[in-house]
Structures are given as structure tokens and as C-alpha cells.
Amino acid sequence: MLDVAGVSLTVDGAEHFDHRFAAGEITVVLGANHAGKTDLCRLIAGLHTCARGEIRLDDSDLDGLKPQQRSVSLVYQAFVNYPNLTVAENIASPLRARRMTAAARRNRVNQLATMLQIADLLERYPHELSGGQQQRLAIARALAKDARALLLDEPLVNLDFKLREALEYELRDLLRSTDTVVIYTSSDPRDAFALGDQVLLLEGGRKVQAGTPIEVYRRPINFVAMELLAEPCINRFTRAGKTCALRPEHVTVGGDVDAANMIRFDMSVTACETNGDDSFIHGRVDECDWVVRSYGMQEVRAGSLLSLYARTADVVSF
Amino acid sequence: MSSFKPHNNRAWLGVLPVVLIVAFSAVIPLMTVVNYSVQDILDLNTRFFVGFEWYRETLNDPRFLAAFLRQVVFSLTVLMIEIPLGIAVAKSIPKTGRLTPFILILLALPLLIPWNVVATIWQIFARPDIGLLGVGVNALGISYNYTAEPLHAWLTLVAMDVWHWTSLVVLLTFAGLTSIPLPFYQAAELDGANRWQLFTLVELPRLRGVLIIAVLLRLMDSFMIYTEPFVLTGGGPGNATTFLSQHLATMAVGQFDLGPAAAFSVIYFLFILLFCWLFYTTVVKRDES
Incomplete structure (x- = not known):
């Protein structure tokens, strides 16, 4: 469970944001550009800090912890991988920092690569992969960290339409089978219905409404909430x-x-x-x-x- | 669309200006030199065809070989200092900040100074009798005189070249560094990468392009260095700092040995071409594999 309380997602710090993200569920954070989706991810990951509020992950305070000390991993909109490491080395990169034995590392890499269907590409370099494969690799890398919270910041935006749909359905099964907190940001209402156990609507750094997608669709609390799911x-x-x-x-x-x-x-x-x-x-x-x-x-x-x-x-x- | 012709010979007219410019600026002068290099020219009306005689002679000339060796050592030395130093300086410049533009302008200053002015500055700066550097070093108890000691002359030349050209590497590297998107740093940070891993795994691969350009530019430029040693040391003491271009100038202008000088020029040119080609192809081939 991830508890975000009293933080601010706007530059001026005017708005408060509170939400409790449940473990084992995918929460789709829906909002327009600059609604605060990326800021929320970066705050949780510890990539920038907020003077106010607190973030608790499984009842431990994340305040003051460096990004690598937090049990959080992040997948970006851009395909972020290490260009001069092979696919296998890329997946292993978070494991290497944790001093895992070589055999255990190999096992984990193979398992993740099979899960994301890139097992036959292990010896290739990122630039030899297609966009979809590069993002699969980035997701495998994020999963390798075995974090308690997995943040996906518009991960499929840069992929073409067909690939996005295919990967979306795969991701749903993959992410639901874990008991981590999964936060998936998007500006597309379809993602909320396709992926979300929960949906959280954001506007201007403010939480508009949260609930299951059907609930929020059927009973929006105001026009902003209605618009975001339309x-x-x-x-x-x-x-x-x-x-x-x-x-x-x-x-x-x-x-x-x-x-x-x-x-x-x-x-x-x-x-x-x-x-x-x-x-x-x-x-x-x-x-x-x-x-x-x-x-x-x-x-x-x-x-x-x-x-x-x-x-x-x-x-x-x- | 029916008037479209896949072949239209008039298009050659469009290429003509380029052909003319390149011909006058590069091809014709080069061929003149090639022409000279196979003749013995006593005066403008008395010439003999001698074939590859001058090439044989140049390649067996111990003075040429010595100058060539010096040239290679000099180029590699300055490259090995300027590239790492340039990267280190570029990394220590804040990417955003009020001071950054001033730092960049300050760094660009040495690049704006005419080359023989740079040499004159250093010539005075390093003089053991009146120069700040020369007097300062001697005051520390280290005997230093670049006009008499070959090693001191070399150190002074290398220091001057580093002072003059490291900025170029810094500016190129800095441009490369600022073009790396933030998520790449953040992802590495989340993975728990340390500073060295951040440099080798995130920054260096993305600096590849600018570093290739920096190495090529510095390699070519340092291989052709003329003005600075000419003004600073005059090639001395002895022949200790006589590099290829100065040796060539002595032959062509000083002694008016047009034939051998032309052969020398062609060899010189081919060497630079070969160096750059070798460097570029090995690097680019690695990129493609």
C-alpha cells in the first residue's frame, strides 16, 4: 500500500494531494498534460522532493530516502535503456547494484525476458530493437528491481496503435499477477477501462475523483470528472x-x-x-x-x- | 505529371558551380602539387621528369622521419590530454544556472585569439627572464628555459596547445551533455548507479558522436600545427620542435626545393587522410556491428 498525503503537485504548491494506492491493483492516473501525473511519479520515486506532506510505502516513511533506496521503479514514456549494454545486461542492471550472485541474476533475467517475450533478443543491443521491444526491455528492467511500487509514466504513448493495444493487454495480465502497487499514468480514458482496477482523475495538481472506472464513469462528481473519462x-x-x-x-x-x-x-x-x-x-x-x-x-x-x-x-x- | 522525365541531362548544369568551385579550390591546386612532385625543377623553364624519385627520397630522409615521429608523438600527447580534460571540464559546468553562459564565453575566448597571437602570448609568458610563467617556475627552484631545453620546449608547446584547444572539446562535450534527456539520468539513479557507472553507461555512449568529431578535429589540426611552434620556438632548440609543416615550409619556401617539397606535401596529405579514415572507419564500423 502506498499512502501519499498532503503533497503538492503544482509549482506554486497551492494544491494538496492525498491518495492511498492499494497493493495488487493497477491504478490508472488520468489527466491532461501538466495535470501533475509525471510530478506524482517523480515525487514517489524520490527524483524530486516536496517540502510538504509525506509518502509512506507499506508503513515506512520514504522521506529522506534516495531514489535507489526506495523500493520504487519507474518506466518512462521515452525508451530508457543503457545503449552500450546488451538486453540481458540491461535487465540485470538493477540486480547488479544489489550484488546478486551471477547464477541468480541469470535466472531472474531469463524469467523476466520470457515474461516480456524478449528472451530471444538477450544478446542484442537496445538500438537493434524495435520501439515495442525497447519498451518491453524497459519494463523488464523496472520489474527486475522487484520494487513494492511500480510506476509507469505514459509508457505506451510512443508506440504505434496496434502495438499499444497488444502490449496493453499483456501488461494487464502481467501486472495483475503481482502484489505490488502499480501506478499507470495516461491521458487516454480508454487506458482506464482497459487496464485500471482503479482510476484516479487529476486536474491542475488536484485529485478530482477516484474509484473503479465503471463507478467514476457512471457517477462523475462534476463535469471535470466527466470530461476526463469522455x-x-x-x-x-x-x-x-x-x-x-x-x-x-x-x-x-x-x-x-x-x-x-x-x-x-x-x-x-x-x-x-x-x-x-x-x-x-x-x-x-x-x-x-x-x-x-x-x-x-x-x-x-x-x-x-x-x-x-x-x-x-x-x-x-x- | 506526364511531363516528368526520370532522366534529364540538364540537371548536370546544376552541379556545374560546385564542380567549378571544388576544381579551383582543391582539385587543380592539388594536381599542380602532384605535377611538381614528379619533376626536378631547376627554374621555371628547365624541368625534368623524375618519376617517384622525390617520394623515395622523402620517405628515406631521416629528417622527414624524425619530424614525422615528433608530429605523431605531439598529436597523440595533446589528444590524450585535451579529450579527457575537456570531458572533465564540461562535466563540471552546471547545465543550467546563471553563471553557465559566462563560463561558456570565458571558455570560448582562447578559440577566438589568432594563432600567432596565442604563440606570442606564450612566448612572452614562458620567458625565463621576464615572463610570468618562466620567472615563476624558476623562482620555485626548478630550472626552466624553453629556448635551451628540448623537454622544456615540448612541455611549453603542449601546455600552450592544451590551453588553446581544450575549450573546443569542452564546448562540444558540453553541447553533447546537455542534449541527454533527464529520464536517462533518473533511470540510472533509480537503478542505484554510482557516478562512474552514470558516466560510462549513460553519458559516454551518448557523447560518442561529439567525441568522434572532437577527436577528428583535434587530430587533423594538431597534425597540421605550424604557426604556434614557429612563433614560440622556431622549431628549436635544434630541431626538437620542428614538426611536419614547418619542415615542409623550410623546404618549399626556404630552400625552394619545389619537387621534394611537393612530394612531401602529397605524402603529408595522404597521411592525414589515412589517419582520419582509419579512425573514422574503425569507429563507425563498431557502430554498425
Whole structure:
């Protein structure tokens, strides 16, 4: 268990941050750029210090401990490996600092390399590996330390889409089988659902909401929380003097007009894009910019008028 | 798109300016030297073709061989001092800080001074009668006179070259160091790497590129050194600090032995080329394997 209490993730130190990360669970820390995700990782790892607050790992205070004295390992967004060491030597690097015997080291290296599917690359150098393999190596190195807390700071951002998905599913099984505290930062809500046992929403160095992804998705405490778990963004409107919002996936084009539990909106379309699976129709409803997610490849011309429907039960307001 | 032709001979016109410039700046002068090197020139109208006679003679000339040996020893000495010293100085400069720009400017100063001014400064600085260094060293009880003692002349020359050129290595290395992203340091710190491991495993591999350039530049430049020893020691005492280019100048300008001097120049040129090629290919080959 990792207990972070009273620390500050902003430069001016104005905001307090408290959270308890449970062991054996993956906590996805979700936030936009500069929300404090990387700062949180660096604070826990001891790479920079905070004048205030305390960080306790399994009931021992980490304050004053150097990074290598903390049982924490970190995987970066960039592929960080030692360029002039082979894959095997790279994985062994944290073990070497701990004076493990050569035989035990070899065993551990083989075990980790097999786990991350780089066992046939042990004699290669990092620059001879693909991006995905380099990041597998970096993860193997981080796991080699056998730390009580494993921090992954947007580890898959620099990988291409297909590889990211494959590695994401592998990582989930790999990380769930350990009883360490796993913190995985991301700015993509999909990561929260794909990986997270828990999700922690961050904004401006402040904790917005935490809970299981489904909980947070179903019951956001405010629009910020709703926005952070929305893909691509939420649609706001005013109803009876109150600001309300709908997730893009809850709005449909066409539908049962007369049903009592449905609301109708008129949108003037400004643009339409598709990612192959879904189409995103951008437009304006009253004075607000909306995005509607519609299944399949849709072609809607800019300037046309669309009737949208949503269930009243899906409307969120505070 | 139908007007596109895969071959268009007019493109050669675009290369023409470069061909002309390179021809006048490098190829033609070089070929003139090659032309001289196979002739015995008594005066401009009396010439004999002598084939490779001058090359044979130069390569068997003990004065050439001695100057060559001195040159190699000098170049290796300054390289072995300037590269490690440059790296050490670069590492001790704070990467960010208010003083950093001033330190960099201060370091760049020796590079801005004309070479014979550098030599003149040191010539006066090291004089045993009036120079700060010369008088100071002698006052410590160490007898020092670079105009009389070959070893002292060498030490003075090496010290001057180190003073003059270490800054170049520092600036290149510093640029290389600042381009290493922070996560690489942090990851090593988390692994528990000590300072030496941090240097050999994180910094040195990423300084490879700039260090190759630094070694190549210093190798070529020190191999061609002329002005500084010419002004400082005049090649003396005796021939103790007569390096290749000064030997060549004596032959070509002093004695007007155009043929042998030309042969010498070609050999000299080929040696520098060979050195740099050997260094570069061994280093680059290791990169590719």
C-alpha cells in the first residue's frame, strides 16, 4: 500500500494531494498534460522532493530516502535503456547494484525476458530493437528491481496503435499477477477501462475523483470528472436554467421521437470525421459545440441539420 | 505529371558551380602539387621528369622521419590530454544556472585569439627572464628555459596547445551533455548507479558522436600545427620542435626545393587522410556491428 498525503503537485504548491494506492491493483492516473501525473511519479520515486506532506510505502516513511533506496521503479514514456549494454545486461542492471550472485541474476533475467517475450533478443543491443521491444526491455528492467511500487509514466504513448493495444493487454495480465502497487499514468480514458482496477482523475495538481472506472464513469462528481473519462469530450446544454451534459456515445442520430423518456436536439453540422469504427459528427446545438459518436462510417455534410436523441436517464447535471 | 522525365541531362548544369568551385579550390591546386612532385625543377623553364624519385627520397630522409615521429608523438600527447580534460571540464559546468553562459564565453575566448597571437602570448609568458610563467617556475627552484631545453620546449608547446584547444572539446562535450534527456539520468539513479557507472553507461555512449568529431578535429589540426611552434620556438632548440609543416615550409619556401617539397606535401596529405579514415572507419564500423 502506498499512502501519499498532503503533497503538492503544482509549482506554486497551492494544491494538496492525498491518495492511498492499494497493493495488487493497477491504478490508472488520468489527466491532461501538466495535470501533475509525471510530478506524482517523480515525487514517489524520490527524483524530486516536496517540502510538504509525506509518502509512506507499506508503513515506512520514504522521506529522506534516495531514489535507489526506495523500493520504487519507474518506466518512462521515452525508451530508457543503457545503449552500450546488451538486453540481458540491461535487465540485470538493477540486480547488479544489489550484488546478486551471477547464477541468480541469470535466472531472474531469463524469467523476466520470457515474461516480456524478449528472451530471444538477450544478446542484442537496445538500438537493434524495435520501439515495442525497447519498451518491453524497459519494463523488464523496472520489474527486475522487484520494487513494492511500480510506476509507469505514459509508457505506451510512443508506440504505434496496434502495438499499444497488444502490449496493453499483456501488461494487464502481467501486472495483475503481482502484489505490488502499480501506478499507470495516461491521458487516454480508454487506458482506464482497459487496464485500471482503479482510476484516479487529476486536474491542475488536484485529485478530482477516484474509484473503479465503471463507478467514476457512471457517477462523475462534476463535469471535470466527466470530461476526463469522455472520448472525445462531453456535450453541454442548458435545460431549465441548469447546465447539463451528455456523453457523445449517449446521443443517437434519429430514433424513437415520441418516447416519453427521450429528449430531442437540433444540431447544425460543422464537420464529420471517422476513425473507421466510429464517426464523430461535430456541430452546434444552441450555443454549444457538440460531438456525436455514431457507429460505422457516416457521411454527413457540413451545414446540414441533424435531429439528435438522448435518453433523459443519460443526462448528467449537478 | 506526364511531363516528368526520370532522366534529364540538364540537371548536370546544376552541379556545374560546385564542380567549378571544388576544381579551383582543391582539385587543380592539388594536381599542380602532384605535377611538381614528379619533376626536378631547376627554374621555371628547365624541368625534368623524375618519376617517384622525390617520394623515395622523402620517405628515406631521416629528417622527414624524425619530424614525422615528433608530429605523431605531439598529436597523440595533446589528444590524450585535451579529450579527457575537456570531458572533465564540461562535466563540471552546471547545465543550467546563471553563471553557465559566462563560463561558456570565458571558455570560448582562447578559440577566438589568432594563432600567432596565442604563440606570442606564450612566448612572452614562458620567458625565463621576464615572463610570468618562466620567472615563476624558476623562482620555485626548478630550472626552466624553453629556448635551451628540448623537454622544456615540448612541455611549453603542449601546455600552450592544451590551453588553446581544450575549450573546443569542452564546448562540444558540453553541447553533447546537455542534449541527454533527464529520464536517462533518473533511470540510472533509480537503478542505484554510482557516478562512474552514470558516466560510462549513460553519458559516454551518448557523447560518442561529439567525441568522434572532437577527436577528428583535434587530430587533423594538431597534425597540421605550424604557426604556434614557429612563433614560440622556431622549431628549436635544434630541431626538437620542428614538426611536419614547418619542415615542409623550410623546404618549399626556404630552400625552394619545389619537387621534394611537393612530394612531401602529397605524402603529408595522404597521411592525414589515412589517419582520419582509419579512425573514422574503425569507429563507425563498431557502430554498425
